Every structure is written in structure tokens, then in C-alpha cells.
Amino acid sequence: MSYLVLARKYRPRSFDQMVGQEHVVQALSNALTQQRLHHAYLFTGTRGVGKTTVSRILAKSLNCVGADGQGGITAVPCGVCEACRDIDAGRFVDYVELDAASNRGVEEISQLLDQAVYKPVVGRFKVYMIDEVHMLSNTAFNAMLKTLEEPPEYLKFVLATTDPQKVPVTVLSRCLQFNLRPMAPETVLEHLGGVLQAEQIEAEPGALRLLARAARGSMRDALSLTDQAIAFGSGSLREEGVRQMLGAVDRSHVYRLIEALAAGDGAAVVETAAQLRAQGLSAQGALEEMAVVLQQLAVLQVVPEALDGADPEAEVLTRLGERLPPDDTQLLYSIALHGRNELGLAPDEYSGLTMVLLRMLAFKPAGGGNGKTAAAPLQRPQAAALRVPTRSAPGGEVTARVPAASAPVQPPAARAVPAA
Template structure:
């Protein structure tokens, strides 16, 4: 007997054997058990998740000789013939190779005939999104109201390409990708049943490599059995998949953690020796950094059977979370920019050097600046404190105290300062900046004679800044205290002067603006507006538009306004008609200006030029 591949041999024959699609199985099983049968089903999902398998199981459930059931017997004539692909009332159509309208028309012509041996005539159309637009249009009516003995089961990997008219006529089920744990568990059952020796560590590797597809997982298992000469070993699976070379990723991360550029370049050079693609290396590096970030943020979310889990946890402990986030982003950008690099090696190494150079700053390395000033890097060594300079000397003959530099503010008038006498100067306690100056030893060039002492009164200090609107004080003999402003009276509601076009400009109109532009004001009162709209524009005079216009008028005038709209012959006084007349008038004036221009007339007369009226636009 010829060998049958595992993907076909282990195809599920009933709902109980399906893996990872419990939400679909439950809905279908309940529908068949209760007799709630739809005429068209749509199964969506990526490759290898069981779309065609579920469609065949549904065909058995509909035509099993024991009756419509969620558990077909699998031994009757209908079940065995469907499993063998010989059931005459089950038609499987590949839409990828039968895309035309002629193929669909043939199917629809046969749909009117009753089943030959089964209870229902079942049409399974795979990759239905590849049908042409005309083919979809041809099947719409039959798909919506097929004969009672016909059931359609559509399957596709890309439902976005299907017309919404088809989607709305189907009962849609979205199949999920299987998790690596589900795939590994099913592979273990297959190997146990096939009595093939295996290492437990090899199954998670195959589960992750399948990317959610059980068919891909079984195909990889077939390949692994052949690679291992009848057994499945972890080392053999890793070598077959190229996973053995994943160690270079940890070498790169170790070099980044150690800030070792030489080790980083050595790891990059080793990729070419392994025969790996630099684009694939960046893809794997980003994937590994994602796993590291998961281990740092949510350690429990990291699968226990994940290959190289101990190494991932070790990197997560050695790498700062902000570093892993930064490296992940740089890896994504490096992979995107790889085609623009001089060569792949330069693009890959430049990405690694960017990771090495753009490490996040440590706390305290950035000095926060006040609002409006940029932040600056703090110096590594503490700066030497600047030498305090003494206050500038005041001439002895001066009789006015130094005025502070500040914006003009309203302040009480202080008595004039007394002229200082050096011989009778009172002792004065040193100011804080003078104490600092006495502690420091300034250079000789910075030492100046102390300024003459003055009376301590009045003491002038720089006032706090006032708000911008109070900084200006007009000149005058004395500033009068500000009076409290009188409370503003509420504004009177606006009144309408009959200029409907001007009012339309003031109103906040959305969709109602179309009605307002084509409405002629016939009569108005304080709380009532009556309009006339031409028959040509009755589409904008519906109740919905009237309610929107009434709301806008009510909001504008601050009182309830009634709006009445009647259809009839407009006299041309609508805002849109007035604007159109003004536009034509401006166009005619512009054309007349050009035609009467002496320079243009000279060009026409002497050179045979022609003025194109459509090219003239008014300013």
C-alpha cells in the first residue's frame, strides 16, 4: 500500500477530532442538533486551520443516513463515500482555477436538480474570494434563496476581498490559528499512535515553527521523521529548521549588555559564516527581543515549553526594560531600511551599532530645565562654584539708592534715601552673597574696595512679576486704585432684519446648509420662518434637513423657532441663486476687462492672438 502523508492520514473525520476550533464546533453542533440549518456558510482563516476539513464534516452531518446530526456515524454509505471523495451530491469547487462566470453558471444550473442519493446537495467552494466580480454577481440570487435541497459552504483565507453582498448572505465562522501548545499536544498523539520514538523537546520546536497551522505542523513532522531516520530528535529538528543557529542572537545581546563593540562585530561576521540572511537575522532578533520584553513585563505570559526559555529569562534579567524596547524598535527600523543600505552586511552592522550608541541615559544624567528651555546633559564632574563678585560701588556723592531692574508696578511712595557718610556708616550684617564671597578666595583682579554704606531704609526688593495685562501703568501724578468692573449684562438675543443670505453665513450649519442655500425666505416672524424650495432641490427639503435647520436657528436666536418648508417655483432669491448670479457678473466683468485692455487688443490686432474666455478667472 502506498504511503499516505500524515497531514492526510490524520485529517479529522468528525467534530470531536478537531483541535483548537471549539467556538466553531459548539455553534455548528448545536445548530445541527436543533435542526437550525442555514443555507450558506462561510469559513474564514489562514491556511491549515481546518476550513476544508470542517466543510466535509458538515457535508457528512447533513447527509448521514442516521439523520441530520452533529455526530455523523462515519460507517454509512454517505459518510464513507464523502471521506473517500466519491459522494455524487458533494461538489468541491476550487475557485482559484474556476474563476469565470461560466463555471459558476454551470454550478447554478445544476443546483435546481434534486440530490441523487443524499439528503442535500452540498457545494464546497474553496478560496471563494478569487471568483471574478461577474461570477459573484451571478451567484447572488441563488446564494440568497437557494432551493431547499442545496447548501453552500464557502471557504476563504481573505474575506476582505469578498463583496459585502455575499458576506451578508452567509453565516460566517472565523477559524483561529492554533497555539504552539495545541500543535505540540496533537503531534504527540500522532507519534504515539504511529509508534515513532521522539524526544519531548522536539515537539515545542515544531509547534512554534508551524505558525498556527496544523497541516504545516504535520508536514514538518513528516520531514523530521525522515531527517531522523524514523525517529524525532530535538537536535535533528533544530538542525532541520535552522534553529541551531539561534545562538548567535544571544551572542549579540550579550555583547550589547556588556557594551562590547568588538564582540558585537564578531557576532555579526559569524552570521555570514552560518549561511544566514541578514534580513532573517533582524527578523529573528526582533522576535527574540519581543520575548525578552514579555519576560520582563509579564513573566507568566512566557510559555513554559518555549525553546531556549532559560536563555531568554537570563537576558531579561540582564537587560534593562527600556533597553529591550529600544533595541526592538531599532531592529524593526533596521529591517525596513535594509534594502537602502550599501549592502546587507553594512545595513545589519549599522543597526547593531545604533543599538550600541543609542543606549538610554541613566537617571541623573539629564538636567531638567525650566519651562521654555531645553534640557541639557549634566556634567560628569561637579563644577567649581563661581567666585561671588561684590556689589558695584556707589559714588559717595550719590543721594539716590540704586533702583532695582524690574517692570514698572504700582508701589507706595517711599521716603527719599539719606546721603551716605563714610565716617559715620553703621555696621551692617553681611548679605548671603557677601558671606559666600568671604568664604571664597577670589583672584586679585576680582578684589575691589568695598562700596560705601548707606542707610538700610528704604529696602528695595524686586517685586514679583505681575500678569501681562497689569504691567503697563500710564504716567500721572498718582495711580488710582482699580475699580471693580461692573458685571456685564447678558447680551440681548440677535434680531433678524430679513437678510436671509447674511443669516446663513452666521449660522453654524452642517448638513442643513444645503437646505439653507436652496431655500427662499417667503415669510418670517420672531419665532417662525417659512421657506420655499424648488422641485429640483426637494431632496434637501426632507424632514431630517428641516429639523437640523430648525435646531440651528433655535441655537442662534436663543428661543424656539418653527421652520416650514413648501415645494414650489422659486423666484431666484435663494442664497445659492444669488451667489451664482454674482459669480456670473464677476466673470462677465473680468472678460470685459480683458477684452477692452489695450495691450490685449494690440496682441489680437497685430499678432492674431485669440482670447479664450474659459481661461479668464475673476480676482
């Protein structure tokens, strides 16, 4: 039997299985329960947040007939009737998924709309799902406007896009728009834990935390990275192996850098940057990880109770939060963010990283740390007196002395005006 990847195996089959999109689930469930159904829906959001999944669940809800064949429109599809099983398998004749990236012309849309005049073959509704709808040409958009505004009562449109700004306003005004949010790392972490428990695969909490952060809000990316990590670790997920697979920077390096910056120890900063180079770790990842830690420190310094006591790194964060003043934390965070954009301009990324770290030391407030490497205020150099040749009345050339530019120039005294 062929292996089914985790992203497909654990794709939600009903609204109650979806995570991280409660606002969309609640709106659609209430609409289905109250039979207040719109004829066109637009789902927007980044990749891997559930746009196609919501579309399939909505199609099942509209066409489900229940296990006994007597059911109607429902917010909880049974999953066992023929319509539910066929939609999950991708063979339901009245549910059409069209990829607009490869079918963006007016001919393809016209062929699709020509079939709209015919009633559903086996289902209650005919559902047209157009993925990446922003890729359609302007002519194709114009061709579907009339049908999109007044479709037959048995036809539902579901549009999905990662770039809603490219969808014409004439289309947006005809749809109910739902924005699917990127997943929070905590949500991804919890879901990955449940998936790996169902798969009976051992995983270290640190490894799951790395995968949740690397997914950047996409549940599909998280599950795909988990598949890769399982193969990399021969059936188990270890933090060291996942970090090596992702090329992520070990938090210990970041903590060492922040401690050195707090102490004003320039030698330790340069040495740690050299270690990152020797281990082939990403300079971009180092600054990104440093920004994450500094953001956690900033929150900890303002709201100490926000720290999760179960976090294995809580003790280290608490120690760093006590050593680093809050204004230093804000400054280092800002420099780390801006420094990431400058790495591409540097001769190489490690020299760029070193310069960003040295800038953190150079702009360190004079009272911070132990003051050994705090930058002294710059003194404006005194301009040397210039000797400018001038010419006097019939005599020869005389050299006049011009005062320094930085010396204050006294205005001439006001001449006394005699009283009348």
C-alpha cells in the same frame, strides 16, 4: 502500499478531532443539534487552518444516517455509514467541491447552478463547496446571488476563502461567516506530539518547538514540515537537524547577542554577527528570533509567573531578564522589528544585520550596561564666525563680523521714553 502524508492521514474526521477552532466547532455543533441550519456558510482564514476540513465534516453531519441507517442530522457523524465514507473518500455524488481559482468564470458557475434544481441522488442534502471563492469574477458572483439567497431546501452552500475582503458584500450578507484563527504555537506543538507518538517516531522537544514556530499558525504546514524533517533525519527528529533543515538561527547566538548588548560589548556583537555569516544563517531569521526572545523577556519582566518552568530555556531567560532593564528590552525589540524591513535596502543582509545591532548599541541609554559604549549626546558644533563684505559710505569695502548661528542674540535694549 503508497505512503500517505501526515497532513492527509491525520485530517480530522469529526468536530471533536479538530484543534484550535473551538469557537467554530461550538457554533456549528449547537446549530446541528438544534436543527437551526443556515443555507450558506462562509469560512475564512489563512492556509491550513481547517476550512475544507470543516466543510467536509459539516457535509457528513448533514447526510449521516448512522451505523444502523436510521440516523438523522447530527453533530457527531458516525464515520462508518456510506455517506460518511464516501465524503471522506471524495466520491459522494451530492457533495461537490469546486476550485474557484481554476473555475472562476460565469460558465462554470452557471453549470453548477443548473444542477441545483435537481434533488439529491443519495443524500439528504446537496452541498456545494466553493473553495477560494474570492477568485470568482464579478459576473460569476452576480450569477449565483439569487440562488445563494433563496436556494432549495435541500441545497447548502459552503464558501471558503483566504481573502474575505475581495468577496462582494452582497455575498457576505447572504452567508453565516466564521473566521478560523491561526493556530497558536502551543496548540501546534501539542498536536505534533500526539501525531508523532501515534507514528512511533522519536522527537526532541526543541525540534517540535522549531516546527511549531515555523508553521506560522498553519497546522497543514506544520505536518508538512514534520514530514520533511522525518525524511531529513532518517526517521527521527533532532533539534540540530531540524534547525539545519529550516535554516533557523540557533538560540545560543541570540542569547549571546542580547548578553553583549546588555553589557555594551561592541566587539562581542560584531563577532557574533560574523559567526552568523560564516555559518550561512539567515540575518532575517536572526532578527526574527531576537524579537521573539525579547518579547518573552518583556513579558517575564512584567509578569514573572508567566514563565513556564518546564521550558528548558527558562533559566537563560531569567538571567537575561535580570541583566537587561525593561526600557532597554522595549527599545531593542522595536529596533529589531524595524530592522527586518531594512535588510532588503542594505548592500547585503549581513551588513544590514550588523548595522541594526550597532544601532542597538548606539541608542542604548547612557545608564544601561557598563556604559563603555553608550552613545554620548550629540553636541551641536559651534558655527564659525563669517566674514561678510559690506560697503561703507563713500569709503572702501569694510569686513564686518557676523555672530555664530548658535550664539544667542540679545535683543536691543528698549529706549527710555522721557516722561511728559
